[in-house]
Amino acid sequence: MxxxxxxxxxxxxxxxxxxxxxxxxxxxxxxAGCHVEGAAMGAIDGRPAAEIAAALAEYRSGVRPASVxxxxxxxxxxxxxxxxxxxxxxxxxxxxxxSQERP
Amino acid sequence: MSPTRRALLATGAAFAWARPAPARAAAKVVVIGGGFGGxxxxxxxxxxxxxxxxxxxxxxxxxxxxxxxxIAGLQPMAAQRFGYEGLARAGIRLVHAAAIGIDADxxxxxxxxxxxxxxxxxxxxxxxxxxxxxxxxxDAAAAERMPHAWKAGEQTLLLAxxxxxxPEGGTVVLAVPGNPxxxxxxxxxxxxxxxxxxxTTKPRAKLILLDAKDTFSKQRLxxxxxKALYPTQLExxxxxxxxxxxxxxxxxxxxxxxxxxxxxxxxxxxxxQRAGRIAAVAGVADRSGWCPIDPMTFESRLVPGIHVIxxxxxxxAMPKSAFSANAQAKVCADAVIDLLxxxxxxxxxxxxxxxxxxxxxxxxxxxxxxxPAGGVLADVEGAGGISPVDAPMALREQEALYAADxxxxxxxxxxx
Numbered sequence: 001m002x003x004x005x006x007x008x009x010x011x012x013x014x015x016x017x018x019x020x021x022x023x024x025x026x027x028x029x030x031x032a033g034c035h036v037e038g039a040a041m042g043a044i045d046g047r048p049a050a051e052i053a054a055a056l057a058e059y060r061s062g063v064r065p066a067s068v069x070x071x072x073x074x075x076x077x078x079x080x081x082x083x084x085x086x087x088x089x090x091x092x093x094x095x096x097x098x099s100q101e102r103p
Numbered sequence: 104m105s106p107t108r109r110a111l112l113a114t115g116a117a118f119a120w121a122r123p124a125p126a127r128a129a130a131k132v133v134v135i136g137g138g139f140g141g142x143x144x145x146x147x148x149x150x151x152x153x154x155x156x157x158x159x160x161x162x163x164x165x166x167x168x169x170x171x172x173x174i175a176g177l178q179p180m181a182a183q184r185f186g187y188e189g190l191a192r193a194g195i196r197l198v199h200a201a202a203i204g205i206d207a208d209x210x211x212x213x214x215x216x217x218x219x220x221x222x223x224x225x226x227x228x229x230x231x232x233x234x235x236x237x238x239x240x241x242d243a244a245a246a247e248r249m250p251h252a253w254k255a256g257e258q259t260l261l262l263a264x265x266x267x268x269x270p271e272g273g274t275v276v277l278a279v280p281g282n283p284x285x286x287x288x289x290x291x292x293x294x295x296x297x298x299x300x301x302x303t304t305k306p307r308a309k310l311i312l313l314d315a316k317d318t319f320s321k322q323r324l325x326x327x328x329x330k331a332l333y334p335t336q337l338e339x340x341x342x343x344x345x346x347x348x349x350x351x352x353x354x355x356x357x358x359x360x361x362x363x364x365x366x367x368x369x370x371x372x373x374x375x376q377r378a379g380r381i382a383a384v385a386g387v388a389d390r391s392g393w394c395p396i397d398p399m400t401f402e403s404r405l406v407p408g409i410h411v412i413x414x415x416x417x418x419x420a421m422p423k424s425a426f427s428a429n430a431q432a433k434v435c436a437d438a439v440i441d442l443l444x445x446x447x448x449x450x451x452x453x454x455x456x457x458x459x460x461x462x463x464x465x466x467x468x469x470x471x472x473x474x475p476a477g478g479v480l481a482d483v484e485g486a487g488g489i490s491p492v493d494a495p496m497a498l499r500e501q502e503a504l505y506a507a508d509x510x511x512x513x514x515x516x517x518x519x
Contacts, residue, residue: 026451027454029434030454040508068505075471
């Protein structure tokens with residue numbers, strides 16, 4: 001019963017592959033509520049980690065103007081933001097298939 | 104290296120790229136409720152390789168977010184309806200029946216079609232039930248005359264028809280319950296958009312907003328917009344000025360408070376609420392009618408093996424919203440996957456963002472970041488808050504656009 005689950009974790013974790021099942025760091029799974037292809041908020045899956053982390057740092061400090069992201073970014077430390085950025089950068093970038101389910 | 108891992112690595116990289124195939128004896132998870140919470144949870148659990156069954160009595164979901172726009176004639180009802188074909192295509196097993204019994208010891212759900220489903224873990228996302236015992240005179244029959252329209256569907260269309268048919272110079276009464284209830288800013292968005300309809304089509308008509316509390320979500324933003332946009336259309340009566348409804352009389356079309364009787368041409372009564380009925384059947388609702396949960400896993404504090412997400416859960420500082428339900432569903436799914444694998448779930452952080460329209464092209468928002476603290480989901484200090492009170496119109500327009508795009512993206516993600 002547990003084999004499939006454990007194997008998914010082993011494959012996603014130590015091997016470091018961007019599986020749909022890679023465990024998101026705290027907060028990261030909420031991002032897809034808005035940031036998908038075709039939205040004015042912009043898709044972020046597959047964007048470079050440095051770019052996402054820099055944007056979050058600027059939202060957090062208030063340097064970069066924003067509507068809600070300045071309020072959200074303040075809820076995450078530098079380290080948490082970097083983990084989120086790294087995770088999102090490993091996700092499948094937008095493609096023709098809008099469903100997030102299948103690689 | 105464990106025998107499991109060695110064997111898997113030996114099968115080669117092609118397997119590693121594939122979505123993990125459910126093993127012959129994958130753990131069984133039953134999800135009850137196919138709204139924003141349950142449908143999201145079903146997808147996430149299925150992606151995690153579990154054997155998932157989604158139980159939802161309706162074959163079409165009608166979304167509450169943006170249903171205020173339908174009431175105001177700004178959005179067609181068709182834009183609120185979503186089928187479950189997308190979830191079926193993703194490989195999720197759907198059962199269109201009502202869950203009528205839960206045996207937590209035997210870990211079994213009984214359905215209205217006479218069948219039963221065994222589960223290793225159960226996720227409840229039952230939304231709300233309206234309390235038709237809370238306001239004297241306001242029962243299910245009264246709602247046909249004075250719609251609540253707080254569960255989208257026929258009620259939404261009924262209120263829209265009543266507003267459209269109301270004579271010029273008429274009075275709309277909108278009653279708002281005390282906390283907690285589904286969608287904290289929703290009644291005030293509804294009041295705003297109804298006031299917009301009155302202003303543009305029946306300028307001598309007015310709306311009286313009766314509130315069972317004195318403070319509410321995005322209050323400064325709403326009230327400053329009302330002052331600017333609807334000075335003669337919208338009258339707000341807070342608790343302190345007698346805003347709490349004590350009874351309704353549907354024959355006379357009167358909404359009563361302890362201080363006054365309000366004669367209405369159209370009355371929308373949003374009554375107090377509780378977790379959807381199956382929560383009480385399962386024993387996961389407490390005396391408040393809502394469901395206490397562990398903020399790390401969303402597992403019930405009352406019945407082990409059952410998780411509760413979305414509006415039904417007592418989620419601390421997190422509001423009862425579709426955005427919250429979607430975020431909670433993902434965190435809950437990760438925790439369920441961990442618990443079934445014998446691992447300790449990580450400490451989550453969750454985000455909520457809620458947009459409201461006060462007029463077409465005029466959007467405002469509230470956002471928050473939450474983490475488990477002191478046994479509840481608490482606000483992360485220093486984060487979150489509402490849109491600036493003195494923002495230029497360009498920001499209001501941008502937030503209206505974001506609101507529409509959020510609705511499009513979330514519904515595509517959940518049901519698409």
